[in-house]
Amino acid sequence: MGADTEPGKEDRCQELAKSSSFHHRIYSEVEEIGWENLVKLGDDLTFLSFRVMDKNGRVHILELTLEKTYPNCPPSVAADVPYIFNLVWSMDSKLKDVVLQFQRHLEKLQEFWLTLDDIDKTLWIAVPKHLHSSLSCRLINIGDDCCIMLSLNAKDPRELPECRFLGSDAKVHHLRKKWRINGKRCMLPIDRIKDETFTDNLAKILDMPLPKPPNKQKNDNQIECGVCYAQYLPIDDELGANSGSGTDYTCENSNCSRAFHSVCLGDWLCSITTTRQSFDILFGNCPYCSNPVAVRIAGGK
Numbered sequence: 001m002g003a004d005t006e007p008g009k010e011d012r013c014q015e016l017a018k019s020s021s022f023h024h025r026i027y028s029e030v031e032e033i034g035w036e037n038l039v040k041l042g043d044d045l046t047f048l049s050f051r052v053m054d055k056n057g058r059v060h061i062l063e064l065t066l067e068k069t070y071p072n073c074p075p076s077v078a079a080d081v082p083y084i085f086n087l088v089w090s091m092d093s094k095l096k097d098v099v100l101q102f103q104r105h106l107e108k109l110q111e112f113w114l115t116l117d118d119i120d121k122t123l124w125i126a127v128p129k130h131l132h133s134s135l136s137c138r139l140i141n142i143g144d145d146c147c148i149m150l151s152l153n154a155k156d157p158r159e160l161p162e163c164r165f166l167g168s169d170a171k172v173h174h175l176r177k178k179w180r181i182n183g184k185r186c187m188l189p190i191d192r193i194k195d196e197t198f199t200d201n202l203a204k205i206l207d208m209p210l211p212k213p214p215n216k217q218k219n220d221n222q223i224e225c226g227v228c229y230a231q232y233l234p235i236d237d238e239l240g241a242n243s244g245s246g247t248d249y250t251c252e253n254s255n256c257s258r259a260f261h262s263v264c265l266g267d268w269l270c271s272i273t274t275t276r277q278s279f280d281i282l283f284g285n286c287p288y289c290s291n292p293v294a295v296r297i298a299g300g301k
Helices: 009-033 095-108 110-122 169-191 198-206 237-242 262-270
Strands: 038-041 047-053 059-065 076-079 137-143 146-151 162-166 276-278 281-285 292-296
Touching: 009 038, 009 047, 009 095, 047 095, 059 095, 076 095, 095 110, 110 137, 110 198, 146 169, 162 169, 169 198, 237 262, 262 281, 262 292
Parallel strands: none
Antiparallel strands: 038 047, 047 059, 059 076, 137 146, 146 162, 276 281, 281 292
16 A cells, blocks of 8 residues: 655655756856856855956946746846846846847947046046946036036937036026037037047037046045955954954956955955965955955965
């Protein structure tokens, strides 16, 4: 006489089989993209983030959230870009297809970021600590106690941007009048004259020289750790001399320049199988751009 089936046992077995299949698929698809490009993987494998570098060396983080029914349902996509692309998905699609579509999306945004680079390096940005590659707005100090808030069209950065002037009523009225008269006439040559930059045209529109950025202090650079996302380490006796300290290591890739606590970066490198150690020095790659990094491990002299 056969044994009775335990209530719910068959359902649990089926659920376990589905879970095992899901895990195998995700690990296999991450392998196709490259484990070295993986930044974070959720415990249940439904959240993944990948490091993707564009052709100009900018590093972007692509975040994917999966349903348990994946690949029946497409991943939810988030990234540090001004707008997200429309994901094309089918039952045969894989995670690498999302990465490829994201890379094509980054190609379309290169002119937008080059324009922002021109603005950020040439003009006096009023709030430099809050610059981000996903933001299309810039608050610019144009002198005489006036600022202009520019909103660029990420899809067509050569288009005349939306603007808002901040200052006294009389000065704002004067600037608006110049913007209205000179705006379209001065922005159009960008399509034909390669030497005309966005900032050149902005100066022509406002009919005035624009202030250059003031000398930046070193502490204006990134101060939050790229691993723990905090400015300072916690005050903890176990951290010894590092207790409560700020970031003390910066990636040497100028297109990355990500800041880290050396303790956090060392812990992260210890979790990566490709990391090499020589005496008390760990050699590996930056979590954001893969540039070579080397840090002294805790307890090193």
